[in-house]
Amino acid sequence: MKDKATQLIHHGYQAPAGFAAPMPAVHKASTVFFNTCRELRERDWLDKQAYTYGLHGTPTTFELEARIAALEGAQHALLVPSGLAAIALVGQALLQQGDAVLLPDNVYGPSRALARHELRAWGIGHAFYDPMAPQALQVDAKTKLVWLEAAGSVTLEFPDLPALIQRIRAQAPHALIALDNTWGAGLAFDAFALGVDLTIHALTKYPSGGGDVLMGSVCCRDPKVYEQLALCHSRLGLGVGMNDCELVLRNLPSLPLRYAAQDQAARRIAQWAQAQAWAMEVLHPALPSSPSNAAWSALCTQAAGLLGIRFAPELPRERVEAWVDDLRLFHIGWSWGGPISLAVPYNLGEIRSLPSSPRGMMVRLAIGLEAADDLIADLHRASHLLT
Ligand SMILES: Cc1ncc(COP(=O)(O)O)c(C=O)c1O
Numbered sequence: 001m002k003d004k005a006t007q008l009i010h011h012g013y014q015a016p017a018g019f020a021a022p023m024p025a026v027h028k029a030s031t032v033f034f035n036t037c038r039e040l041r042e043r044d045w046l047d048k049q050a051y052t053y054g055l056h057g058t059p060t061t062f063e064l065e066a067r068i069a070a071l072e073g074a075q076h077a078l079l080v081p082s083g084l085a086a087i088a089l090v091g092q093a094l095l096q097q098g099d100a101v102l103l104p105d106n107v108y109g110p111s112r113a114l115a116r117h118e119l120r121a122w123g124i125g126h127a128f129y130d131p132m133a134p135q136a137l138q139v140d141a142k143t144k145l146v147w148l149e150a151a152g153s154v155t156l157e158f159p160d161l162p163a164l165i166q167r168i169r170a171q172a173p174h175a176l177i178a179l180d181n182t183w184g185a186g187l188a189f190d191a192f193a194l195g196v197d198l199t200i201h202a203l204t205k206y207p208s209g210g211g212d213v214l215m216g217s218v219c220c221r222d223p224k225v226y227e228q229l230a231l232c233h234s235r236l237g238l239g240v241g242m243n244d245c246e247l248v249l250r251n252l253p254s255l256p257l258r259y260a261a262q263d264q265a266a267r268r269i270a271q272w273a274q275a276q277a278w279a280m281e282v283l284h285p286a287l288p289s290s291p292s293n294a295a296w297s298a299l300c301t302q303a304a305g306l307l308g309i310r311f312a313p314e315l316p317r318e319r320v321e322a323w324v325d326d327l328r329l330f331h332i333g334w335s336w337g338g339p340i341s342l343a344v345p346y347n348l349g350e351i352r353s354l355p356s357s358p359r360g361m362m363v364r365l366a367i368g369l370e371a372a373d374d375l376i377a378d379l380h381r382a383s384h385l386l387t
Contacts, residue, residue: 023246023249023250024059027058028054029058030055032051032052055237056234056239060242060249061240063249064248064249071187071201071252072219073190074192074199075221075223076221076230077217078217078218078233079217079245080216080233081238082202083201083216084114087110087114087180087200087216089236090145091114092236094144094145094176095119095145097123099144101124101125101126101143101145101146102126102137102143103115103128103129103147104129104131104152104159105128106352107147107152107153108149108180112353130354130356131159134159135163138171145175145176145178148165148177148196149179149180150183150189151183151296153180153182153183154308154362155283155348158285158295159295161179161189162298165177165195165196176225177196177198178199178200179191179199180201181200182202183306185201185207185304187255188300189299192221198219200217202215203217205336206255206304207251208338210339211338211339211340212247212338213244213247213248214244215244215245258337259304262305263304265375266303269375269376269379270284270307271287272379273309277387278311278383278387280310282308282309282310283309284306284307285300304336305367306336306364306366307364307365307367308364309365310358311360311363311386315361315386317345322385323383323385323386324345326381326382326385327378329375329378339368339370340368340370341365341367341370343365344364346362346364347361348360
């Protein structure tokens with residue numbers, strides 16, 4: 001008879017096979033057991049039909065990867081600890097010293113910072129392009145990666161993606177095209193059908209839906225690109241927590257419903273805001289007045305629940321911030337896709353690079369799951385601070 005301490009660890013109970021329930025089980029592991037030394041010796045770190053070590057995946061992470069690949073229309077998906085880590089992995093895995101990357105001028109801010117600091121320090125150049133002027137895009141021979149963002153995460157311009165992709169392919173056939181698909185969430189348009197090579201998705205936003213998980217994905221179709229990404233991912237140790245995967249798996253089934261509800265509410269609020277004298281311009285690609293409306297309507301019927309309100313350049317920052325501070329239903333904070341509406345003021349002059357970029361103050365509103373009428377009443381109640 002073994003000692004109780006040993007029995008508590010080396011127990012013989014096996015749960016009966018065949019358990020079926022709506023949610024997949026959560027398999028948590030750092031160590032994974034092998035049956036024999038030979039199995040351990042012959043392990044293949046990239047084989048998703050087998051298990052090697054928790055960092056490289058358990059049934060829970062493999063299941064979420066498969067579901068995200070399906071959502072994005074890709075063959076392969078890798079999970080990383082945040083959307084920003086997904087952007088960084090693409091650069092680290094696919095670029096080398098002497099290469100260059102092109103970024104849209106309205107790119108997600110930390111991606112700009114990554115190019116200016118880490119990529120520059122590793123000898124990788126970068127430049128910005130105007131996403132709304134595809135005919136002006138110049139891609140030189142050093143450029144090995146071009147990022148697309150649709151819509152831009154703060155100013156919400158929706159570029160002419162087919163025109164941009166065509167121009168990149170014509171000028172630099174060997175450059176890879178990566179799209180930050182966080183805004184479209186895999187629902188608004190089909191990125192791979194348009195011809196991109198890679199997508200990243202901040203699963204932190206819509207797929208998580210709760211404002212309580214940080215996670216990102218990198219998806220692709222080409223097995224060679226996948227191998228490059230997966231080997232780098234494995235060497236960098238970019239595993240994700242299985243409880244976080246559980247939360248995303250739990251919320252994925254309601255993603256299309258949440259996306260549609262937030263879209264409808266954001267459009268109602270955008271239309272209302274357009275009629276307010278204090279709003280100089282409302283930024284939302286579905287508005288017929290938006291310079292992006294033609295490009296958006298050519299590909300999409302849906303949009304993320306985000307809008308921007310631009311103010312007259314003479315309106316001081318303090319007044320805009322006082323309005324945001326006074327909102328009761330909108331909390332002040334970054335991100336989107338969660339249940340609570342969020343507001344963030346931006347000084348456009350501080351977040352753009354090209355001389356042609358807009359200037360002045362704007363506020364980005366991320367619409368949650370509250371009733372749109374209540375959100376409008378909140379925005380209206382505080383608006384005397386703007387006039
Ligand atoms: C467009 C876009 N991409 C990527 C990210 C990064 O996601 P995470 O917050 O998970 O790092 C964000 C976050 O705000 C984003 O807005």
